[in-house]
Amino acid sequence: MASPGMIHGHLRSSASAIIGAGSPTLLRDKRKRRGSAALCSRLQIRAETMATKELEIKVERNPPESRLAELGVRQWPKWGCPPSKFPWTYSAKETCYLLMGKVKVYPDGSGDGDGCVEIGAGDLVVFPKGLSCTWDVSEAVDKHYNFE
Structure with missing residues (x-):
């Protein structure tokens, strides 16, 4: 039977493999969020530019x-x-x-x-x-x- 320390260590390493900073899924999600934020920023700037052009004298x-x-x-x-x-x-x-x-x-x-x-x-x-x-x-x- 495994000791409590071994179980805790195994759970910690499993958890970090699933949700930790090194998780490929989490990294990919972070990059997607950063990419989405950058895209939103670019779209917002473009919308503001378009609105400004539409309101030109x-x-x-x-x-x-x-x-x-x-x-x-x-x-x-x-x-x-x-x-x-x-x-x-x-x-x-x-x-x-x-x-x-x-x-x-x-x-x-x-x-x-x-x-x-x-x-x-x-x-x-x-x-x-x-x-x-x-x-x-x-x-x-x-x-x-x-x-x-």
Whole structure:
């Protein structure tokens, strides 16, 4: 009959063979988890990058009159505001054409200066649906706008 010490030693070595650090199954599972975590991180970064690209502000500087006519810009409603600073969230895609003014648009999370988009008179701008930002108007704005 085996002594208690032999049984305990046998159980310990069997357990480590089954669940211990040297277990090929456990090592493979750890690598899978690490691989899954890395894949999740890559997918999360890619999703954030895609979301950021989807929420980009597009600026067309001084488009030709033919482009403005093609879009029907001159028939769009007008909006204006004095110098001011305010938050805004776009519930729909907006395309606007600035007739006058200067604005710095800070998308949420961009910090002061980083990622800021400067727009002014003569710019055709597209703000994507879902964008949250702060408008910092330094010169009074007058613009045509269209929501889609």
